[in-house]
Amino acid sequence: MLKKILGGLAAAILVLVGVIATRPVEYSVQRSATLPVPVDAAFAVVNDLRRWEEWSPWEKLDPQQKTTYSGAESGTGAVVAWSGNDQVGEGQMTIQESKANELVRIKLDFIKPFSSTSTTTFAFKPAEGGTEVVWTMAGTNDFMGKAFSLFMDMDKMVGGDFERGLASMKTAAEAEAKKRAEAEAARVAAEKAAAEKAAAEAAAAAMAAQPAEGGAAVAAPTP
Incomplete structure (x- = not known):
């Protein structure tokens, strides 16, 4: 009886291993949104990792987390x-490629809570109404990753976070x-004021250089 039970258990394990082995090796999660801003504004809040605290969907999950930049x-x-x-959890992000206003x-x-490596990309391009941002995470599953995927779909697990992150990114x-x-308006105003001041100073200098009205006085002859 025991041999039959052990044999059945071994067979079940083999079947499970076979099923796990057939799971996809690669995974990808992608979400996109159109933000009503110029492309340089959207790019800026992603390209600077210190600014992720303004919009990242994970920043508020642990206010006590330790974060270091290098x-x-x-x-x-x-x-x-x-x-x-x-x-x-615990981890690290490194920007490997950055193309101004195009890609991070x-x-x-x-x-x-588990060891894994994936690639995350943010693609930016002008679109009607602002800037289209496409957020993608892709990687490969090892055996444990494949087993995990039997019970939890990566797209369902992470996709909602991406959607919340993009909504917060819009605000940032x-x-x-x-x-x-505002900075551009201040710059233009300063340049205009400087130009007006220079023009006024030039006009004042030109007036000062002109002879007095009626010409110079003629000295009377000496008797």
């Missing part, structure tokens, strides 16, 4: 590492666009 200030070579509760490609390494990008517009 490498470049922004763009290629910028790195952020974090360690927090079970909801945020990031290597995402998770350490906890709108604030960035407003700040840039």
Whole structure:
């Protein structure tokens, strides 16, 4: 009897292993949104990892998490590492490629609650009404990843976070666009004021250089 039970258990395990082996090796999650801002404003809040706290859907999951930044200030070579509760885990992001107003490609390494590596990309392009942002995460499943996918679909697990993140990114990008517009307006006003001052000074100098009305006085002859 025991042999039959063990044999049945072994057969079930073999079947399960076979099913797991047939699961897809690669996975991809993608969401997109059109933000009502110029492309440079949307790009700015992603290309600077320090600004992710303005819109990332995971930032508020653990207010006590430890975050450290290293490498470049922004763009290629910028790195952020974090360690927090079970909801945020532990990991690191490194910007591997940055094309101004076009693309940010990031290597995402998770350490906890499980080890994994994936590639996250943000693609930007002008669109009717503003800027289209396409957020994609892609990677490969090892055996444990395949087993996990039997019970939890990656798209369902992460897709909602992407949607919330893009909604928050809209607010952050709108604030960035407003700040840039105000800075540009101030710059134009300053240039206009400087030009008007220079024109007034030039006019005053020209007036000062003209002879007095009626010409110069003629000295009377000496008797």
